[in-house]
Amino acid sequence: MAVIRTEHLSHVYSEGTPFVKMAIQDVNLSIEEGEMVGVIGHTGSGKSTLIQHLNGLLKPTSGKIYIDGEDMWADKAKLREIRFKVGLVFQYPEYQLFEETVYRDIAFGPKNMGLSEEEVDKRVRQAAAFVNVTEEMMNKSPFELSGGQKRRVAIAGVLAMNPKVLILDEPTAGLDPKGRDRILGQIQEYQQDQKNTVLIVSHSMEDVAKFAKKVLVMNQSKVFMYDDTEKVFEHASEIEQMGLAVPQVTKIFMRLADMGYPVDPHTYTIQAAKQQVLRLFEEQEAKQKKGGM
Numbered sequence: 282m283a284v285i286r287t288e289h290l291s292h293v294y295s296e297g298t299p300f301v302k303m304a305i306q307d308v309n310l311s312i313e314e315g316e317m318v319g320v321i322g323h324t325g326s327g328k329s330t331l332i333q334h335l336n337g338l339l340k341p342t343s344g345k346i347y348i349d350g351e352d353m354w355a356d357k358a359k360l361r362e363i364r365f366k367v368g369l370v371f372q373y374p375e376y377q378l379f380e381e382t383v384y385r386d387i388a389f390g391p392k393n394m395g396l397s398e399e400e401v402d403k404r405v406r407q408a409a410a411f412v413n414v415t416e417e418m419m420n421k422s423p424f425e426l427s428g429g430q431k432r433r434v435a436i437a438g439v440l441a442m443n444p445k446v447l448i449l450d451e452p453t454a455g456l457d458p459k460g461r462d463r464i465l466g467q468i469q470e471y472q473q474d475q476k477n478t479v480l481i482v483s484h485s486m487e488d489v490a491k492f493a494k495k496v497l498v499m500n501q502s503k504v505f506m507y508d509d510t511e512k513v514f515e516h517a518s519e520i521e522q523m524g525l526a527v528p529q530v531t532k533i534f535m536r537l538a539d540m541g542y543p544v545d546p547h548t549y550t551i552q553a554a555k556q557q558v559l560r561l562f563e564e565q566e567a568k569q570k571k572g573g574m
């Protein structure tokens with residue numbers, strides 16, 4: 282069964298004012314349990330608006346959202362439970378952190394779930410360790426931390442609730458490539474460990490190519506595509522036209538294919554690229570040997 286399903290989901294901001302904005306339009310999605318999904322789209326395409334609906338932070342203007350088959354807004358009392366099931370890490374971690382210490386910030390979610398003090402403590406320490414939040418950081422104010430540290434604390438706070446669905450809005454924004462790979466690696470590890478459903482919003486096709494099994498492409502407030510990563514990369518040139526950069530390796534292979542080389546223009550992993558280049562070299566060598574005979 283789909284863990285998340287939306288039906289004709291639309292959201293309009295500032296309705297009835299001159300600033301009215303249809304931010305998402307007729308979104309019909311079905312996300313299966315255990316999936317690792319990348320959500321991409323140009324700035325303003327509706328990514329943040331869409332995912333804020335999935336844990337009930339925003340209410341649909343029209344349409345429905347089902348979590349584990351249950352209509353999210355059918356019963357207000359259930360909404361609280363759903364917020365524990367679907368954990369969201371905000372695009373701007375500053376909006377998420379507000380306690381006096383890092384420890385208390387990470388503990389906030391599990392405490393609200395009504396867990397025992399002992400269990401809360403266990404969860405806080407586990408989640409902190411997962412994203413390398415050190416013991417030394419625990420007693421600091423979240424506002425003394427660097428951008429990357431804040432983000433890790435915000436992630437730990439959501440991980441500590443062990444949500445069935447984990448959604449992260451641009452978790453790597455503003456980090457250097459090393460920091461980016463580290464966070465993505467940690468999230469990937471968490472997903473493989475827990476077999477939870479994970480959605481990661483990203484601007485970077487390069488990052489998405491590394492972790493996602495499925496990709497949701499938003500374009501101008503609508504779903505352009507939701508499919509296996511492989512299938513989505515078959516539309517690399519269209520995605521590029523939407524203002525998203527495709528991975529460098531894909532660019533090179535699109536160009537090689539254009540130049541007449543027998544390669545797959547939709548290559549998006551270094552591994553697949555390597556295999557094809559090696560094959561080309563082998564074929565060329567074989568040809569030269571033949572020519573020399």
Ligand SMILES: Nc1ncnc2c1ncn2[C@@H]1O[C@H](COP(=O)(O)OP(=O)(O)OP(=O)(O)O)[C@@H](O)[C@H]1O
Binds near residue numbers: 294295330
């Ligand atoms: N609170 C709001 N009030 C009015 N309009 C909004 C609000 N939040 C977002 N919008 C508008 O809705 C559209 C979708 O915004 P959203 O933040 O969902 O896009 P996004 O894909 O997450 O963009 P980004 O990549 O920049 O984070 C944009 O045109 C944006 O300006």
Ligand SMILES: [Mg+2]
Binds near residue numbers: 328329330450
């Ligand atoms: Mg956004």
